[in-house]
Amino acid sequence: MLNTLKTAFKVEDVRKRIIYTLLMFVVIRLGANVPIPGINTAALQGVFASNEGLLSMLDAFSGGAFRNMTLFALGIIPYINSSIIMNLLTIAIPVLEEMQKEGEDGRKKIATITRYVTMVLALIQAIAITLTLNAQRMFIQWNFFSALVSVSAMVAGTAFLMWLGERMNEKGVGNGISLIIAINILSGLPSGVQMITNLFKEGRYLSIIAILVGFLAMIVVIVLIQLGERRISVQYAKRMQGRKVYGGQSTYIPLKVNMAGVIPVIFASSLLGFPQVLAGFFTAQPTGVLATVLNFLNYYTNPFGTLLYFILTVAFAYFYTAIIFNPYEVADNMKKNGGFIPGIRPGKPTMEYLTTILNRMVFIGGVILGLISILPIILRWTTQAQINFGGTSLIIVVGVALETINQIESLLITRHYKGFLNV
Numbered sequence: 001m002l003n004t005l006k007t008a009f010k011v012e013d014v015r016k017r018i019i020y021t022l023l024m025f026v027v028i029r030l031g032a033n034v035p036i037p038g039i040n041t042a043a044l045q046g047v048f049a050s051n052e053g054l055l056s057m058l059d060a061f062s063g064g065a066f067r068n069m070t071l072f073a074l075g076i077i078p079y080i081n082s083s084i085i086m087n088l089l090t091i092a093i094p095v096l097e098e099m100q101k102e103g104e105d106g107r108k109k110i111a112t113i114t115r116y117v118t119m120v121l122a123l124i125q126a127i128a129i130t131l132t133l134n135a136q137r138m139f140i141q142w143n144f145f146s147a148l149v150s151v152s153a154m155v156a157g158t159a160f161l162m163w164l165g166e167r168m169n170e171k172g173v174g175n176g177i178s179l180i181i182a183i184n185i186l187s188g189l190p191s192g193v194q195m196i197t198n199l200f201k202e203g204r205y206l207s208i209i210a211i212l213v214g215f216l217a218m219i220v221v222i223v224l225i226q227l228g229e230r231r232i233s234v235q236y237a238k239r240m241q242g243r244k245v246y247g248g249q250s251t252y253i254p255l256k257v258n259m260a261g262v263i264p265v266i267f268a269s270s271l272l273g274f275p276q277v278l279a280g281f282f283t284a285q286p287t288g289v290l291a292t293v294l295n296f297l298n299y300y301t302n303p304f305g306t307l308l309y310f311i312l313t314v315a316f317a318y319f320y321t322a323i324i325f326n327p328y329e330v331a332d333n334m335k336k337n338g339g340f341i342p343g344i345r346p347g348k349p350t351m352e353y354l355t356t357i358l359n360r361m362v363f364i365g366g367v368i369l370g371l372i373s374i375l376p377i378i379l380r381w382t383t384q385a386q387i388n389f390g391g392t393s394l395i396i397v398v399g400v401a402l403e404t405i406n407q408i409e410s411l412l413i414t415r416h417y418k419g420f421l422n423v
Helices: 002-010 012-031 041-050 055-059 078-094 095-098 104-135 144-171 174-187 189-201 205-227 263-279 288-297 301-322 327-336 348-381 391-412
Strands: 227-236 238-240 242-244 250-256
Touching: 002 012, 002 078, 002 391, 012 174, 012 391, 055 174, 055 238, 055 301, 078 095, 078 104, 078 144, 078 174, 078 263, 078 301, 095 104, 104 144, 144 174, 174 391, 189 205, 205 348, 205 391, 227 348, 250 327, 250 348, 263 288, 263 301, 263 348, 327 348, 348 391
Parallel strands: none
Antiparallel strands: 227 250, 238 242
């Protein structure tokens, strides 16, 4: 693998792309350390210490910028939410569905709409966070100007990150948006190393072994579910058009074990964390029934919340897979093009067969995804260690690493060099 990296740096185009990506990482981390003026960050640390869950996830995705209220406090989260919303709307709104089918031009139009939606969401989230910070008495001096600076800085930070992600897509390696999230998550590794060091100093060797074995096992499982797929064989009947014979070839439909990716985890954590964010608008310290409800929904500290987190993750895996893969459309397109699954009749029987296989795959993938999401929380309870690197973060980092490796592999293969897979 080291020889392959040396080869990659010998190829001018690949070398330029890798160096460009690394330079963008430096810019991202610099921006994550530029504080927004007028906010009492010391007092803000106490809020994070007492409120975990969604806040911890947002902070991980922003690389600590959210905890310290810096320029990139919102991170790329508004863009992720915007992309998810556009995926849902593409299914629900016929105009967007037709636009998606227009090819490259249609995708560019949807990308433009996604950018506008991102800015609207960033503005809404920035205003919400600013008002919440004021409710928590986090501003050194609260006035219209300080609120304007706070909102403007967060929105501008998200816009800049979105622009950086698109430039990385053009001139770098891998998916720019995914790499921004991954590098932010990885920036939290030093705190993880510090946690292991503290456990070692305290002589808690069993806790260290449990944590390391748990995370290594999760990495192996994540790689398996990211790469694992069920290939359903498809045959195409021969047909005559004029004097030419078309069809007759065989192919397959790849059904991934984890087709929905990390989206179900983001959906589940966002849904459970929403009441906590909403409560911040009205009170700095929830009491009574509200405090009880928020405690039950806190999946970091309450077993009921953790169980609900697992169930919602599995449920959203079914929900999102149904959006991105439609067995009826696949079966209908196969029938129109003379395709069939050996042993299965075209049309409705094919649709029912694909649905059955898909449901099994989604159940397996959803359960594994749910277990990976809650395992770090369980390890945190059993070892009493401050584990901040969650299952969601691990899924994203491993997935992005595999995606980036595959792209470098493709770039090397197109230039007739051996890649990672041939070493």
